[in-house]
Amino acid sequence: MALCHTTQPASRPLRRPLLMLALAATLTAASLGAAAQQAIQLLNASYDPTRELYVEFNAAFAKYWKTKTGQDVSIKQSHGGSGKQARSIIDGLDADVATLALAGDTDALVRNGGWVAKDWQKRLPHNASPYTSTIVLVVREGNPKGIKDWDDLIRADIKVITPNPKTSGGARWNYLAAWEFAKRKFGSDAKAKEFVAKLYGNVPILDTGARGATITFAQRGQGDVLIAWENEAYLLEKEFAAKFDVIAPSLSILAEPAVTVVDRNVDRKGTRAVAEEYLKFLYTEEGQDIAGKNFYRPAVSDKAKANYAKQFARIKLFRIDEAFGGWDKADKEHFADGGSFDQIYTNK
Secondary structure (H helix, E strand, O other): OHHHHHHHHHHHHHHHHHHHHHHHHHHHHHHHHHHHHOOEEEEEEEEHHHHHHHHHHHHHHHHHHHHHHOOOEEEEEEEEOHHHHHHHHHOOOOOOEEEEOOHHHHHHHHHOOOOOOOOHHHOOHHHHOOEEEOEEEEEEOOOOOOOOOHHHHHOOOOOEEOOOOOOOHHHHHHHHHHHHHHHHHHOOHHHHHHHHHHHHHOOOOOOOOHHHHHHHHHOOOOOOEEEEEHHHHHHHHHHOOOOEEEEOOOEEEOEOOEEEEOHHHHHHHOOHHHHHHHHHHHHOHHHHHHHHHOOOEEOOOHHHHHHHHHHOOOOEEEOHHHHHOOHHHHHHHHHOOOOHHHHHHHHO
């Protein structure tokens, strides 16, 4: 009996820890499962004219991610002039991804605080530009001023609407497209500078972003011609209750908007995996189709390129590298403090 008496109490303390461990393991597994299904939120800091594109794209990606992982994801959008958006991220905007108008603005995130890794353009296909665009001219229905090309924009009877290249990526593309047209037509950078100075002499107001310039032209009725992103030009009649004509200039620039995760933010927030997948989805057939539907030129999908080819005018396009030596050089010569834009606009 003594043996039996001493054995029985010893077995109970052994069972309780085992039961507690099993219960803890069950609760931990349940907790991890719930965390895995917890909704996640991303912030996409983008430039002005991508609003409609990303409304549609975000809905498609959320559906894709839910099907793939079971997790709900929502994407908030922040829009403004591309340069201004880059500055906002540098100043603390908690963006997970930056989908800016040009690589130069993304490079600013590398130089000013290391928000983005130096090799960001190598992490995605096509130098991290999933879609492209170009710059066109928009006039009022019937083209009452008979505007046909860039050289009409320096006429004394023309008022031009374009945003500020200090804050807007689209405005920088506009500026460089006009500059290169004039350089090729008149034979030198000096002549190009004179031409662009005359053009900006016809600009009554400089909005901070491309969408602001569009509103000034389309809604407020200012100006005779709007220098615009191609996608913005084709969306005008859909977005505003007025009629416009799109003029394809004889020469324009191949605009390559750039996308990247904001490394410092996604690593701190633990959102890298979903943020990277979000950007990769831009390169899928569905992502490329959405770009084409919103009047961006698909960059990688042959199917999407073929499907949307007819909606884009055939324009002779040049790349910034061939004409200006890349964004670093173009920024220093034209848009940095004291550059060509400051010289011509201060003089105005």
